Amino acid sequence: MITVTDLRKVYRQGKKEVVALDGVTLSVPKGSIHGIIGHSGAGKSTLVRCLTLLDRPTSGSVSIDGTELSSVRDSEIRTARRRIGMVFQHANLMDSRTAAGNVAHPLELVKTPKDQTQAKVAGLLKLVGLEGFENAYPSQLSGGQRQRVGIARALASDPDVLLCDEPTSALDPATTNEILDLIQDLTTRLQLTVLIITHEMNVVKRVCDSVSLLFKGRIIEHGALQDVAGNLESKLARALLPLPPSEPLQGTLEDGPVLEILFAGDSAKEPVITGVARHFDIDLNVLAGSVETLGGQQFGHLRVQLAGNADSGAVLDYLHDRGISAKFAASEAAIESETQLQHQATGEKK
Amino acid sequence: MNEIFANPVLAKALPEAIVETLQMVGISAFFTVLIGLPLGVFLHVTAPGGLRPMPVTNRVMSDVIVNITRSIPFAILMVALIPLARLLTGTSLGPVAASVSLSIGTIPFFARLVETCLRDVHIGKIDAAQVMGSTTMQVINKVMLRESLPALVAATTTTVVTLVGYSAMAGLVGGGGLGKLAYNYGFQRFDVTVMIVTIVLIIVLVQIIQLVGEWIARSLDHR
Numbered sequence: 001m002i003t004v005t006d007l008r009k010v011y012r013q014g015k016k017e018v019v020a021l022d023g024v025t026l027s028v029p030k031g032s033i034h035g036i037i038g039h040s041g042a043g044k045s046t047l048v049r050c051l052t053l054l055d056r057p058t059s060g061s062v063s064i065d066g067t068e069l070s071s072v073r074d075s076e077i078r079t080a081r082r083r084i085g086m087v088f089q090h091a092n093l094m095d096s097r098t099a100a101g102n103v104a105h106p107l108e109l110v111k112t113p114k115d116q117t118q119a120k121v122a123g124l125l126k127l128v129g130l131e132g133f134e135n136a137y138p139s140q141l142s143g144g145q146r147q148r149v150g151i152a153r154a155l156a157s158d159p160d161v162l163l164c165d166e167p168t169s170a171l172d173p174a175t176t177n178e179i180l181d182l183i184q185d186l187t188t189r190l191q192l193t194v195l196i197i198t199h200e201m202n203v204v205k206r207v208c209d210s211v212s213l214l215f216k217g218r219i220i221e222h223g224a225l226q227d228v229a230g231n232l233e234s235k236l237a238r239a240l241l242p243l244p245p246s247e248p249l250q251g252t253l254e255d256g257p258v259l260e261i262l263f264a265g266d267s268a269k270e271p272v273i274t275g276v277a278r279h280f281d282i283d284l285n286v287l288a289g290s291v292e293t294l295g296g297q298q299f300g301h302l303r304v305q306l307a308g309n310a311d312s313g314a315v316l317d318y319l320h321d322r323g324i325s326a327k328f329a330a331s332e333a334a335i336e337s338e339t340q341l342q343h344q345a346t347g348e349k350k
Numbered sequence: 351m352n353e354i355f356a357n358p359v360l361a362k363a364l365p366e367a368i369v370e371t372l373q374m375v376g377i378s379a380f381f382t383v384l385i386g387l388p389l390g391v392f393l394h395v396t397a398p399g400g401l402r403p404m405p406v407t408n409r410v411m412s413d414v415i416v417n418i419t420r421s422i423p424f425a426i427l428m429v430a431l432i433p434l435a436r437l438l439t440g441t442s443l444g445p446v447a448a449s450v451s452l453s454i455g456t457i458p459f460f461a462r463l464v465e466t467c468l469r470d471v472h473i474g475k476i477d478a479a480q481v482m483g484s485t486t487m488q489v490i491n492k493v494m495l496r497e498s499l500p501a502l503v504a505a506t507t508t509t510v511v512t513l514v515g516y517s518a519m520a521g522l523v524g525g526g527g528l529g530k531l532a533y534n535y536g537f538q539r540f541d542v543t544v545m546i547v548t549i550v551l552i553i554v555l556v557q558i559i560q561l562v563g564e565w566i567a568r569s570l571d572h573r
Contacts, residue, residue, distance in 0.1 A: 052481045078483040086481045092474035095573045096496050105492070106482040137572040157482065 002161050002193050003027045007060035007070075009046050009217075020046040021057070022217035028210070030160075033187055033194040035204040037239075038214035044197045047214070048165045051195070052084055053077055064160050064193075082106070085154030087183075089166035091146040093138040099125065099149045100134040106156040124152040128182060144175035151182065155190070162186075164196045168203060176200075180207045201239050205294055211236060225295040230264030232325040237262065241301035243288040256305045257312040258287065258329040263300040267324050273304065279318060282310040303329055357543050359535045368551065371527035373445040374517040378452035379510050386457040386509075387502075390464025391490060401476070401486050416458040424455050424516055428523055431455075448525025452516055456509055463505035467498040500571035507563025511556050518552065528552055 009021040020043050028034040038044050049055040051062055053069060062069045064083050072080045093102045103121045112120075125131060128148040138146055147167065154162060164183065168176040184207045187194050196203060204211050204225070212222035213236050221228060221236050228236040241262070263272065277284055289302040306312055312328070319326040354360060393412055396404040419427070431451035436442045438450050471494050479493045495502070521529025528548045536545030 054477060054480060078485065081481055082483045084481065086478070088474055088478060090474060092472070092478040094475060094493065094497055096499065096570075105479075108492070109482060109484055109488055139573050153478075153482075 001028065001030050001065055002195065003061075003063050004051070005061045005063075007047070007050060007062065008058045009043075009050055009055065010058045020217055021050065023060070024214070024217070024219055026212055026219060026222065028193050028195060030193050031187060031191045032209040033184065033196060033207050035208035035211040036195065036197045036214055036219075037199065037201065037204055037211060037236075039199065042214045043217040044199075044214060045165075046217075048163065048197055051163055052086055053081060082110075082157040083159050084161045084163050085157065085159035087147070087150050087154050087162065087164040087167045089169050091138070091143075091150035093146055093149055093153070095138055098135050098137055099130060099141065102138070102149050103152045103156055105153060110157075120156065121152075124155055125149075127155070127186070128152045142175075143171050144178055147171065147175075147179050148182065151179075151186070155186070160193060162192045162194045164194065164198075166198055167196065169198065169200065173202075176202070177206065183207060201242075205240060205292065209295065226264070226297050229294050229297075229299050230262065230325070232260065232262045232327055237301070240294065241290050241292060241299055243290060243301060243303055245288075256284075256308045256310060258303060258305045259312065259315065259326055260329040261300075261302045261304060261319060261324060261326040263298075263302075263324055265297050267322060269298065270322070272319070272322065272324060273302070276315055276318060280310060280315060283307045284310075353543055354547060357541070357547075359531075359541060359544050360547055363531055363535075364547070367526065367528050367531040367548075370445045370525070371514070371517055371521075371529070371555070374448050374452060374520060374525055374527055375510060375513045377446065377449040378456065378513055378517075379506075381449070381453040382456045382460050382509060382513070383506060385453070386460035387464055389457065390461040391468065391494070393461060394465045394468040394494075395486070395490065401489060416461060419454070419458045420462070425519055427451060427455050428516075428520055432523070443524040443526075445526055448517070448520040448523075448527075452513060452520055452525075455516060456513055459512065460505065460509045463508065464502065467501040467505055468494050470501060471497045500567045500573075503563060503567040503570060507560060507567070510559050510563070514552060514556055514559070 004024055004026050007021050007024040008019070011018045011020055022043075024043075024047060026034070026036075036044065036047065046055070050057045050070075053072075057070055061071070067080075067083070069080045069083075094105065097105065100121050103124050104117050107117045107120060122134070125134060128151050130145060130148050130152070133141065133145065133149075136145075138149070141149065151162075151167075162183070167183070168179050171179060180203060183194060183196070186192060196208065198204065208225055210222070210224045211228060212219045214220075221234055225240075228234050229240045231237050243260075261272070263270075273284065273286070276282070284307065285305045287303045287305055289300065291298070291300045293299070306315060316326055316328075389411075393408065393416070395401045396408040396411075398405055398408070400408075422430075428448075428451045431454055432442045434454075435447040435450040439447045441447050475493055475497060476489055479489045484492065517525065517527055518529030518532070521527040521531070522533055528551060532545055532548040535541045536548060
């Protein structure tokens with residue numbers, strides 16, 4: 001279990017103060033994977049550096065299973081760090097060490113006896129599926145294999161928390177999935193607490209139990225994956241279940257109102273669209289849609305256009321009665337300007 | 351060929367000159383690495399943004415010692431250091447005395463090369479080592495020096511080659527060796543054979559150093 005409370009980090013740049021983290025609070029229970037997603041410049045890197053104590057937070061606290069990390073003295077910082085295993089974007093292995101040598105590195109630092117080290121290294125390499133690669137140098141391994149060595153190394157000090165900083169951003173899609181599956185498998189097997197920092201929504205979709213959206217140094221949305229995905233108002237839901245841009249269709253439905261509908265869980269299984277068509281005896285067109293399974297639950301996100309004569313208010317009530325979130329779709333122009341605003345906001349920060 | 355073997359100067363003075371040159375290069379290379387390596391590490395680690403930033407000390411070390419000594423032409427430095435050589439070795443003549451000024455001349459040069467080698471170690475590797483719980487010394491020994499070892503060997507090779515050149519100059523002011531032989535006999539007595547033979551020997555020496563250095567660097571490089 002890792003708990004972060006009101007973490008703030010302010011950098012001084014000459015006379016100017018730059019607030020990189022503005023009160024981040026989050027908590028991840030043992031055995032679960034939490035994703036932190038955000039654009040570049042949102043404060044992800046700073047958060048990682050504060051969690052690993054490479055940087056001291058300005059205020060706030062980080063604790064693992066009740067042990068406070070952020071206030072330990074400098075002499076104890078090394079012991080505290082060993083409770084966190086870290087996986088890096090580019091693995092950051094030592095080129096002069098073999099796979100086994102890299103995994104043994106954290107054990108060497110605390111003068112673990114040789115035979116103990118050997119047994120442990122062999123076990124860890126087996127755990128990450130790299131049996132027989134003990135004597136390979138990083139340059140002889142593929143990106144995915146290097147990341148596996150990185151994960152084995154991170155686990156060598158028996159950490160409680162595994163912190164993954166963009167663990168798959170340098171990998172191709174197939175390898176990404178392999179590495180994510182490995183992380184998920186290890187989480188349950190070793191009862192780890194895992195934090196994955198990423199900008200890839202795909203990572204969150206595949207392995208995370210819960211997710212936080214980091215924006216300008218603050219967590220602006222967070223929750224269990226199913227909860228955030230099922231909420232039509234949430235920015236995360238829009239990112240988790242994105243709709244392609246669509247023009248209203250030409251033809252009979254030209255002037256009809258456009259609705260956005262989000263199904264979650266059981267409601268996703270019901271034939272709602274045909275239900276609406278029959279109940280109100282109207283035509284409707286699906287303009288865009290995406291259907292996905294997240295955390296074992298089905299989700300559907302649709303943009304539909306009703307016939308011009310339809311009573312859209314009644315249709316919304318009908319959907320709400322059935323536990324489906326639905327609303328008038330913002331016009332394309334509005335969506336456009338919203339995203340532009342976001343771009344400007346991130347642009348200013350850089 | 352006969353001319354070479356028949357040359358009395360070469361027959362008598364050449365073996366001694368070779369030994370003297372090797373002595374000068376060997377002794378000063380040893381001290382250059384012994385002192386220059388820690389100095390380079392210190393400069394890198396104490397630089398702003400380094401592992402243990404010490405801005406004032408770093409500035410002073412970097413500017414005053416390294417840059418000033420490096421900006422003095424070696425020929426002048428060598429002459430200026432003769433009193434120091436006498437103080438340390440009891441004489442101002444011979445290869446051992448010359449090694450004092452040779453070392454002092456190349457230590458800053460080598461320290462700068464070491465600094466560059468260490469700067470090329472990817473910052474992610476150092477982050478990784480720190481997150482594992484390494485002490486500063488463990489980061490220096492197990493990551494910085496070990497990861498840059500091939501580059502450090504290449505830097506040492508360059509330094510030793512430079513020392514061969516400097517040792518010829520040192521020969522002129524009392525150091526002896528091939529430089530003195532070439533100057534005294536080849537230049538001042540117009541003995542072309544001596545001149546050519548010393549040049550060839552120096553080229554061969556540099557070539558051997560270069561090849562051995564490259565071979566060691568390659569065998570250490572696993573990138």
